[in-house]
Amino acid sequence: xxxxxxxxxxxxxxxxxxxxxxxxxxxxxxxxxxxxxxxxxxxxxxxxxxxxxxxxxxxxxxxxxxxxxxxxxxxxxxxxxxxxxxxxxxxxxxxxxxxxxxxxxxxxxxxxxxxxx
Amino acid sequence: xxxxxxxxxxxxxxxxxxxxxxxxxxxxxxxxxxxxxxxxxxxxxxxxxxxxxxxxxxxxxxxxxxxxxxxxxxxxxxxxxxxxxxxxxxxxxxxxxxxxxxxxxxxxxxxxxxxxxxxxxxxxxxxxxxxxxxxxxxxxxxxxxxxxxxxxxxxxxxxxxxxxxxxxxxxxxxxxxxxxxxxxxxxxxxxxxxxxxxxxxxxxxxxxxxxxxxxxxxxxxxxxxxxxxxxxxxxxxxxxxxxxxxxxxxxxxxxxxxxxxxxxxxxxxxxxxxxxxxxxxxxxxxxxxxxxxxxxxxxxxxxxxxxxxxxxxxxxxxxxxxxxxxxxxxxxx
Numbered sequence: 001x002x003x004x005x006x007x008x009x010x011x012x013x014x015x016x017x018x019x020x021x022x023x024x025x026x027x028x029x030x031x032x033x034x035x036x037x038x039x040x041x042x043x044x045x046x047x048x049x050x051x052x053x054x055x056x057x058x059x060x061x062x063x064x065x066x067x068x069x070x071x072x073x074x075x076x077x078x079x080x081x082x083x084x085x086x087x088x089x090x091x092x093x094x095x096x097x098x099x100x101x102x103x104x105x106x107x108x109x110x111x112x113x114x115x116x117x
Numbered sequence: 118x119x120x121x122x123x124x125x126x127x128x129x130x131x132x133x134x135x136x137x138x139x140x141x142x143x144x145x146x147x148x149x150x151x152x153x154x155x156x157x158x159x160x161x162x163x164x165x166x167x168x169x170x171x172x173x174x175x176x177x178x179x180x181x182x183x184x185x186x187x188x189x190x191x192x193x194x195x196x197x198x199x200x201x202x203x204x205x206x207x208x209x210x211x212x213x214x215x216x217x218x219x220x221x222x223x224x225x226x227x228x229x230x231x232x233x234x235x236x237x238x239x240x241x242x243x244x245x246x247x248x249x250x251x252x253x254x255x256x257x258x259x260x261x262x263x264x265x266x267x268x269x270x271x272x273x274x275x276x277x278x279x280x281x282x283x284x285x286x287x288x289x290x291x292x293x294x295x296x297x298x299x300x301x302x303x304x305x306x307x308x309x310x311x312x313x314x315x316x317x318x319x320x321x322x323x324x325x326x327x328x329x330x331x332x333x334x335x336x337x338x339x340x341x342x343x344x345x346x347x348x349x350x351x352x353x354x355x356x357x358x359x360x361x362x363x364x365x366x367x368x369x370x371x372x373x374x375x376x377x378x379x380x381x382x383x384x385x386x387x388x389x390x391x392x393x394x395x396x397x398x399x400x401x402x403x404x405x406x407x408x409x410x411x412x413x414x415x416x417x418x419x420x421x422x423x424x425x426x427x428x429x430x431x432x433x434x435x436x437x438x439x440x441x442x443x444x445x446x447x448x449x450x
Contacts, residue, residue, distance in 0.1 A: 022272065026313070029271045115268045117160045117167065117257030 007059030010052065014063040033064055040068030045076075070094045121335025124302040125234065127241040133448070134247070134293035135186025138405030139178045140397075141282030143256070147383040147393075152406035153283070154181045160257055160282055171200065171255035171284070172207040174397075176214050178284035179251050182404070186288035188247070193217045193288070197236050198251040199228030200396050201280075202262055207253050217249065225425030226350050227304070228252045229285060229400035230444045234301035236289045237446070246291050253284035254395030263430060264314060276316040278352045279389035281382060285400025287408075296411045300336060300447045304328035306427065308440040314426075314433050318355025318379070318391055321424035324441035325351060326362040328422055332445045333368065340370040343447070344416045347407065349399035349423035350379040352392030378402035399423040411450040418449040 014036070021032045040063075043049040049069035052060040060066060071091055078090020092099060120126045137154045140147075145156040155177060162170040175198070183193060196215055198208035199222040212219035224231040229252040236248035257267055259280040265271040289298060307327050311320040325348045333339060340346060351359055356377040363370055378399045379392035403421050410416045422445040428437070 023274065029265070029269075114161075115257075115266075117260075117267050 003057050006056045009059065010056035011059030011063060014060070014065055036063065036065045037068040037071075040065030041072045042068075044069030044072040067095060067098065070098075120300070121331070121337075123305070123331055124300060124335035125238060126300050126336075127237050127298055129241050129291060130297035130299050130449075131237045131240040131289045131291065132293045132297050133287050133295045133408060134290045135182045135184070135188070135295070136285070136287035136404035136408050137178045137181035137185060138285045138401035139174050139181065139283050140401055141174075141256070143279070143387070143389075144281060144283055144382065144401070146387060149382055149402060149406045152409050153401065154185075154405070160255065167255050167258035167261065168202055168206060171202065171253050171258050172210045174255065174282070174284035175200070175207050175211040175251055175253035175286070178253065178286040179211060179215060179249060182249065182251075182286035182288050186247075186290070186293070188288065190215060190217065193247060193249045194245040195220065195236070195239060195248040196251065197222055197232040197248060199223045199232060200253045201225060201259050208251070211251065215249075224423075224442060224444065225427055226254070226394060226396050226399065227423040227425030227442055227444050228396050229403065230301075230349070230421055230423035230446050233287065233289065233298065233446050234303065234444055237298040237301060240289050240291055243291075247288055249286060249288050251284065251286035252396040252400045254280050254282070254397040256280045256282045256395070259395055263428075263433075273390060274315050275390055276313070276318065276354050277390040278317060278350065278379060278392055278394035279383070280395035281393045281397040281401060283397040283401045285397060285404035287404045296408055296448045296450045298446060299449050300332075302328055302332040302335060302445040304331070304443040304445070306440045306442045308438050310438050312433070312436065312438045314428060314439070316354065317394060317426045317439070318350075318352040319358055320355075320439040321426055321441040321443070322351055322355040322358040322362060324443040325349075325355075325359050325422050325424045326366065328443040328445050329363065329420075330366060330368060332420065332422075332447075340368065340374065343374065343418045343420045345407070345419040346370055346375050347381075347402070347419065347421050348375075348377045349421070349425075349443070350392070350394040351377045351424060352379040352390075352394060354391045355424075356380060356392075381406065408448075411448065414450065416450070418447065420445055420447050
C-alpha cells in the first residue's frame with residue numbers, strides 16, 4: 001500500500017516539474033519532453049534512476065523521464081558486451097518495444113480514425 | 118477623402134446591400150447562432166482537409182452574400198479577401214471559383230475590416246459600382262498553422278483564444294438599401310514587446326486602443342457618437358486591457374457601449390478559454406449579428422475595430438515579438 005502512495009507522489013512530482021517548465025519557464029511541449037528525457041538519462045547515467053523506480057515503482061517508470069533512463073541503460077549494457085560500438089547499437093535496445101508500439105499503433109489509429117479537430 | 122492623419126470619410130456612404138455569416142458546430146452552440154445564415158455540424162464539410170473546408174466556408178459566405186444582395190456572381194465587380202492560411206489560399210481559391218477580379222489582402226484577423234475599408238473606398242471613389250469583401254478562419258486549420266495540430270494534444274493556458282470556424286462576406290455598393298459605411302481609420306502597426314502566441318488579446322489591445330484614439334482624433338468626435346464600439350477578437354483578457362488603456366488615455370467609453378466580438382460569440386460555459394478569435398470572429402459577428410441589429414434599427418451607429426496579430430510561425434520560432442494592427446470602420450443606418 002505504501003508503494004502506491006509513493007508512486008502517486010513521485011509520479012505526480014515529475015508531472016508538476018513538467019507543468020512548471022511549460023507554465024513558468026514557457027517551454028514548448030517538445031522542449032519540456034526533451035528536458036525530462038535528458039534528465040532521466042543523466043540520472044540513469046549516474047545509476048540513480050533505477051533506485052527511484054525501486055522506491056516509487058510505476059511513479060518513476062511510467063513518466064517520459066524513464067525513457068531517457070532506458071536509453072542510457074541500453075547503451076551501457078551493450079557497451080559492456082561489445083565495446084564502444086555498443087553505445088550505438090544498444091541505445092534503442094530496451095526502448096524498441098515502446099518506439100515500435102508508438103509507430104505501429106499510431107499508424108493503425110490513423111488508418112481507422114479521422115481527427116475531429 | 119482623407120480626414121486627419123489616417124482616416125477616410127466616404128462621402129457617398131457606400132451601402133452594404135448584402136452580408137452573410139457561415140459558422141461551424143461550435144458557433145452553432147454559441148450566443149449568436151440565430152444570426153448565422155448557415156451552420157455546419159461538422160468542421161470537415163465533406164472535404165479532405167481543414168484548409169479545403171475553410172475554402173468551402175468562404176465560398177458559401179460569398180455566394181450567400183451575393184444572393185442576399187440580389188446580385189449574380191457575374192454582377193460582382195471586385196472581390197477582396199484575406200485569411201490566416203499560408204499564402205491566403207482559401208481566399209485565392211474562392212476567387213478562382215467566383216471568377217471575379219480579385220485583390221488578396223492580409224491583415225490577419227483585421228482582414229475583414231481592412232477589406233471593407235478598401236471596398237468602400239473603391240466604391241466611394243467610383244472605381245466600381247460594387248465590391249465583395251470576404252474572410253474566413255477555421256479552428257483546426259489555424260491551430261495547425263500557428264500553434265500545434267489539435268491532434269497533438271498540446272495544453273493551452275487560460276489566456277489562449279478559440280479560433281472561430283466560419284466565414285463572413287459582404288457586398289458594398291453605390292446604391293441600394295442597407296447599413297452604410299461612413300468612415301474608416303487605418304491603423305499603425307504596434308508592438309509592445311509581447312511574444313506569447315497563447316495571449317494574443319493582450320498583444321493586440323494596444324493596437325486597438327491606438328486606432329480608436331486616432332479615429333476620434335481624426336474625426337473630431339467622441340464615443341457618445343456611437344451606439345456600439347466593438348473590437349474584433351481581443352477576448353476577455355485583451356478587452357479588459359483595452360478598457361483600462363482607454364480610460365488611462367482619457368477616453369471614457371461606457372462599459373455597455375464597448376464590447377468585443379470574441380466575447381459576444383460564445384456562451385460563458387463553452388470551453389473557449391479567453392474567447393473567440395480569428396478572421397471569422399469579427400467577420401461573422403459584424404456581417405451577421407451586428408448588421409442584423411442595425412437592420413432592426415437597434416443600433417444606429419457603430420464602430421468596428423478589427424485587430425490582427427501579424428506574427429508567423431517562423432517569427433515566433435525565431436523569438437520575435439508580435440506586431441499588431443487594428444483597422445476601424447464606422448457603419449450607420
